[in-house]
Amino acid sequence: MERARKVASLVQIEPYLDRKPSELSGGQQQRVAIARALVKFPRVLLLDEPLSNLDARLRLQTREELKRIQQETGITTVFVTHDQEEAMSISDLIVVMKDGILQQIGEPQTVYDEPTNLFVAKFLGNPPINIFKGSVKNEMLRIGDSEVLRCDGVSDREVTAGIRSEGFILCSDGPLHCRLKAVEVMGKDTSIVSVHEASESPVVRAIISTDGALQVESDMRFLLKSSKVHLFDTITGLRIPFEE
Secondary structure (H helix, E strand, O other): OHHHHHHHHHOOOHHHOOOOHHHOOHHHHHHHHHHHHHOOOOOEEEEEOOOOOOOHHHHHHHHHHHHHHHHHHOOEEEEEOOOHHHHHHHOOOEEEEEOOEEEEEEOHHHHHHOOOEHHHHHHOOOOOOEEEEEEEEOOEEEEOOEEEEEOEOOOOEEEEEEEOHHHEEEOOOOOEEEEEEEEEEEOOEEEEEEEOOOEOOOOEEEEEEOOOOOOOOOEEEEEEOHHHEEEEEOOOOEEEOOEO
8 A cells, every 4th residue: 555655656546546547537547557557666668658538738747747757767768759859859769660660769858859751850840841853963952943053962963852941041031932822920930831742741831930921922942951951862761861
């Protein structure tokens, strides 16, 4: 009983020990399930999509609790999720798998900044990475008819170009032209939704800081941050490194 109360205190459900399951909220029931696993003081804790049935607010709250519990107990925890935001926020080490095959393993920010292939690049990122058909000629990346970025060390070839949503800089004479579709104000940031004929998705989404006045025109022009641009082989999907 002492061990049960200790674990109940750890997951902050001690005031609810006398309640029946039907009298608990979704978040409290989730904590009970975690407490049942923790009470055995396992060497490894396996959690298979433990937050999938919770609403957005409870997911965030319970995610923070899981992080705290892991840090306090020091128990090695394997957390399985299809939610890339959960994976990025809760883990010390990310393992990305596809069809049971390991794609990449590393620290969250490293995997985000240096995806080993197109699948990993698409999996991590919210909004998702923008994907374009492109080509490299004379060490210049071309998207559509425009040369948009220098990529030293890459031979002439067709490529798939991925641009993170935060990789755009509004500029009146920027080389990348996109046709404006919508502007979504999100507090500290603004999402510029546009279209481009070389885009794999129906829209291109650029996240721009709202610190200054935003000049909105039908023809949106962007500079690109080289650290937020990734090139991939069109056949293998492997990332092509280049010098910035």
